[in-house]
Amino acid sequence: MDTDTPATAISVSGLVKTFGRVRALDGLDLDVRTGEVHGFLGPNGAGKSTAIRVLLGLLRADAGTARLLGHDPWDEAVTLHRRLAYVPGDVELWPGLTGGEAIDLLARLRGGLDAARRDELIERFDLDPTKKGRTYSKGNRQKVAIVAALASDAELLLLDEPTAGLDPLMEVVFQDVIFQAKAAGKTVLLSSHILAQVEKLCDRVSIIRLGKIVQSGTLSDMRHLTRTTIEAETERPVTALETLPGVHDVHTDKGRVHFAVDGEHLDEAVRHLSSVGIRSLTSHPPTLEELMLRHYGDELAALNGNGGAA
Amino acid sequence: MSAGTATPTTPAARTPAAKRHGGGRLLAGTGTLIRFALRRDRVRIPVWIAALLLAHLSTLSELTGLYGDAATRASLAKTMDSPAGLAMTGPRHYLDGGYGTGAMLSHQVLGFYGVLVALMSVLIVVRHTRAEEETGRAELLRATVVGRHAALTAALAVALITNLVLAALLAAGLGGSGTDGLTWQGSLLYGAVFGGLGLLFAAVAAVTVQISEHARGASGTAVAVIGLAYVLRAAGDVGDGTLSWASPIGWAQRSYPFVDDLWWPLLLMTGFTAVTGGVAYVLSGRRDVGAGLRRPRPGRRTASGVLVRPFGFALRLHRGMLAGFCFGVLLLGSMYGSILGDVDDMLKNVDVVDEALAQAGGRDFVESFASVVMIVNAVVAAVYVVIASLRTRAEESAGRAESLLSTGLSRVRWMWSHLAVALLGGTATLLLAGLGFGLTGAASTGDGGLVLSLTGAALAYAPALWVTAGVAALLFGWLPKATAAAWIVPVYAFLVGYLGQILRFPGWMNNISPFGHVPQLPAAEMDWTPVAVLTAVAAALLAAGLAGFRRRDLETK
Numbered sequence: 001m002d003t004d005t006p007a008t009a010i011s012v013s014g015l016v017k018t019f020g021r022v023r024a025l026d027g028l029d030l031d032v033r034t035g036e037v038h039g040f041l042g043p044n045g046a047g048k049s050t051a052i053r054v055l056l057g058l059l060r061a062d063a064g065t066a067r068l069l070g071h072d073p074w075d076e077a078v079t080l081h082r083r084l085a086y087v088p089g090d091v092e093l094w095p096g097l098t099g100g101e102a103i104d105l106l107a108r109l110r111g112g113l114d115a116a117r118r119d120e121l122i123e124r125f126d127l128d129p130t131k132k133g134r135t136y137s138k139g140n141r142q143k144v145a146i147v148a149a150l151a152s153d154a155e156l157l158l159l160d161e162p163t164a165g166l167d168p169l170m171e172v173v174f175q176d177v178i179f180q181a182k183a184a185g186k187t188v189l190l191s192s193h194i195l196a197q198v199e200k201l202c203d204r205v206s207i208i209r210l211g212k213i214v215q216s217g218t219l220s221d222m223r224h225l226t227r228t229t230i231e232a233e234t235e236r237p238v239t240a241l242e243t244l245p246g247v248h249d250v251h252t253d254k255g256r257v258h259f260a261v262d263g264e265h266l267d268e269a270v271r272h273l274s275s276v277g278i279r280s281l282t283s284h285p286p287t288l289e290e291l292m293l294r295h296y297g298d299e300l301a302a303l304n305g306n307g308g309a310a
Numbered sequence: 311m312s313a314g315t316a317t318p319t320t321p322a323a324r325t326p327a328a329k330r331h332g333g334g335r336l337l338a339g340t341g342t343l344i345r346f347a348l349r350r351d352r353v354r355i356p357v358w359i360a361a362l363l364l365a366h367l368s369t370l371s372e373l374t375g376l377y378g379d380a381a382t383r384a385s386l387a388k389t390m391d392s393p394a395g396l397a398m399t400g401p402r403h404y405l406d407g408g409y410g411t412g413a414m415l416s417h418q419v420l421g422f423y424g425v426l427v428a429l430m431s432v433l434i435v436v437r438h439t440r441a442e443e444e445t446g447r448a449e450l451l452r453a454t455v456v457g458r459h460a461a462l463t464a465a466l467a468v469a470l471i472t473n474l475v476l477a478a479l480l481a482a483g484l485g486g487s488g489t490d491g492l493t494w495q496g497s498l499l500y501g502a503v504f505g506g507l508g509l510l511f512a513a514v515a516a517v518t519v520q521i522s523e524h525a526r527g528a529s530g531t532a533v534a535v536i537g538l539a540y541v542l543r544a545a546g547d548v549g550d551g552t553l554s555w556a557s558p559i560g561w562a563q564r565s566y567p568f569v570d571d572l573w574w575p576l577l578l579m580t581g582f583t584a585v586t587g588g589v590a591y592v593l594s595g596r597r598d599v600g601a602g603l604r605r606p607r608p609g610r611r612t613a614s615g616v617l618v619r620p621f622g623f624a625l626r627l628h629r630g631m632l633a634g635f636c637f638g639v640l641l642l643g644s645m646y647g648s649i650l651g652d653v654d655d656m657l658k659n660v661d662v663v664d665e666a667l668a669q670a671g672g673r674d675f676v677e678s679f680a681s682v683v684m685i686v687n688a689v690v691a692a693v694y695v696v697i698a699s700l701r702t703r704a705e706e707s708a709g710r711a712e713s714l715l716s717t718g719l720s721r722v723r724w725m726w727s728h729l730a731v732a733l734l735g736g737t738a739t740l741l742l743a744g745l746g747f748g749l750t751g752a753a754s755t756g757d758g759g760l761v762l763s764l765t766g767a768a769l770a771y772a773p774a775l776w777v778t779a780g781v782a783a784l785l786f787g788w789l790p791k792a793t794a795a796a797w798i799v800p801v802y803a804f805l806v807g808y809l810g811q812i813l814r815f816p817g818w819m820n821n822i823s824p825f826g827h828v829p830q831l832p833a834a835e836m837d838w839t840p841v842a843v844l845t846a847v848a849a850a851l852l853a854a855g856l857a858g859f860r861r862r863d864l865e866t867k
Contacts, residue, residue: 053866
């Protein structure tokens with residue numbers, strides 16, 4: 001496999017990391033192309049942060065290979081760190097340093113600070129840089145790390161749930177800033193469990209579960225692979241719909257029919273409906289939430305007994 | 311016990327639970343908090359109590375074994391009747407009347423173990439008040455039916471319970487030991503005074519936790535008060551005794567257990583405890599949860615050029631602690647120096663050159679006294695070195711190292727910047743202690759040569775400090791969870807250097823401490839070999855520690 005082409009910013013294969021008995025990463029494969037915003041999805045404890053910390057050379061993988069911008073993240077950590085910026089999910093600041101000092105410190109140690117850019121970001125994020133670290137709320141600590149990351153000229157951004165604690169207004173500013181970074185040709189790995197954010201920002205998505213990638217691709221690819229929900233009103237009652245391939249969960253109620261169909265069998269199902277005369281038809285492509293639920297459905301089913309949600 | 315300024319307005323306090331648990335609204339939930347604190351400390355407190363109890367009993371058995379007959383006791387009393395002896399122990403009055411086992415025990419350990427019981431109480435109070443507020447856990451509790459003063463009261467109550475149990479066990483242990491001369495009355499008084507000393511410093515900590523926003527600062531300030539109390543009594547006991555009356559440890563020693571059995575100093579201690587505790591409640595009522603008494607002010611918008619350099623940044627994190635220690639040791643050294651003149655006078659009243667003095671290789675009392683002071687200074691500097699070296703671990707566990715180590719800063723440079731502050735700061739601490747000692751010593755004796763000779767003598771301990779930093783670095787690199795074990799180095803050096811002389815520890819016990827190899831200037835001759843070897847050992851330990859940290863996982867939250 002060609003892992004060193006400039007087209008690939010992050011290339012990971014078969015990564016394993018254990019902590020005692022816990023297997024945090026269990027053969028993780030991940031490819032992030034240069035210039036894309038890549039969503040890294042999964043619930044708490046799936047291994048997102050561990051994977052990012054291996055990519056930062058903060059943790060040493062037990063097995064597997066990882067290449068970051070064509071280099072080994074453990075052996076060449078410091079050289080790589082000058083080319084990337086990291087925003088942790090839980091930002092800890094020095095109690096006695098002001099936010100402004102922390103921004104300058106992190107950005108300068110990273111290899112350079114664009115002072116004009118810093119001031120602009122501070123203003124956009126509405127951050128008071130004169131306050132001491134201990135007095136910041138969680139959201140404001142997060143802003144300090146985001147400003148520090150974006151004020152340096154890094155070509156790769158590793159963001160680990162960067163907006164946890166930001167209010168919706170700041171979430172909009174964040175999205176705008178990420179679009180700018182993308183336009184400037186930067187690569188972004190965005191770990192998140194805010195699905196709306198990922199849907200809006202990301203070109204491609206990887207879903208991680210129990211330390212493994214269970215699905216990876218563009219959102220439309222993924223949608224095609226999953227079920228579309230259809231609700232239709234027909235002139236004559238629909239019969240034998242459930243016998244069609246790829247059709248699931250058929251419910252009929254006073255001339256209305258409700259079912260889910262696999263992406264590849266959508267055409268046949270719609271033809272079948274039109275044979276009995278379609279009066280109205282609404283179709284919902286799967287939301288990212290449903291994509292996620294498909295992979296985590298068994299856990300939910302275990303929680304709910306039998307998934308009775310509409 | 312309650313502050314006048316506080317107004318009980320918490321609506322939650324009206325629930326029956328508040329009445330059941332607290333008594334007053336300001337104290338609602340105190341009972342639950344006490345049980346909770348005792349549960350959290352179910353190992354810690356018994357270990358402290360057992361350690362202090364065992365320390366007393368083993369010292370007692372050593373003393374009865376080593377000084378069983380009147381002749382050896384008289385010889386020990388003569389040794390103690392010197393400035394070095396009195397500075398290390400307590401007032402001269404204990405030596406009158408034969409120096410029996412009881413008198414010996416009180417004289418030798420009441421002040422010394424008194425420092426430890428004070429430390430225990432300070433740590434208990436800080437742990438259950440300011441440390442809880444700093445982590446934000448106190449906020450979670452205060453949002454429930456818990457009164458404004460409940461946390462402070464619970465912490466003090468835990469300290470009270472601990473000291474009461476300790477006092478009772480000590481009294482029973484000493485009185486019941488059947489040792490000749492250990493009367494029940496003396497044992498009871500000893501236990502009461504010892505526990506009282508602990509409670510007194512618990513009250514001191516109750517005040518310092520109101521002032522500082524950080525647990526580290528609060529315990530640091532309280533420990534400085536303990537240190538000041540110890541130095542005042544040492545200076546007073548060597549001199550005319552006036553300074554000892556400014557020290558709670560001095561009061562405790564002036565109850566003369568097993569000699570005069572005076573109970574009234576206990577009253578003085580109780581009064582001081584009550585007033586100090588009252589001040590703590592008043593201050594506590596005047597501040598917000600999580601805040602100190604000082605209001606935070608806005609700081610710099612941007613970082614200075616020094617701050618963004620790794621060493622400059624490390625220095626910034628360490629500067630408060632370093633400045634505190636520098637000031638503290640300058641004071642400590644100066645106080646010891648100021649009594650050098652008294653030491654000189656005392657020399658004229660002594661006609662026999664003592665056996666112990668000859669063993670130390672000292673030419674006179676001044677030099678042997680100075681050598682003992684050097685050990686104390688070196689241990690204080692070592693405490694600083696450990697605190698500074700452990701900062702690496704603190705930064706890592708707090709998750710702050712992660713942000714820095716994901717920048718262009720290498721692990722080695724990051725760790726080294728903290729160690730460099732520890733090494734240079736520790737050496738500076740030593741230098742200032744020696745300089746303060748030398749300057750005031752020269753002034754009080756009129757011997758100008760002491761400035762240089764005492765400063766040089768203090769610096770001879772620098773390689774031992776570097777080894778201490780090396781031990782901390784090695785632990786941090788290879789066994790990060792056990793980094794705090796580096797405390798063993800100064801604690802052990804103190805025990806051996808201080809108690810070893812009286813209890814005659816075997817030579818190997820002295821040899822496993824890096825401080826045991828330093829030539830005891832100015833009493834002994836300078837020997838460069840151990841200094842060079844210690845420096846090499848320190849370099850090897852530091853290098854090994856850095857190598858270990860390079861190859862291990864960073865611990866993240």
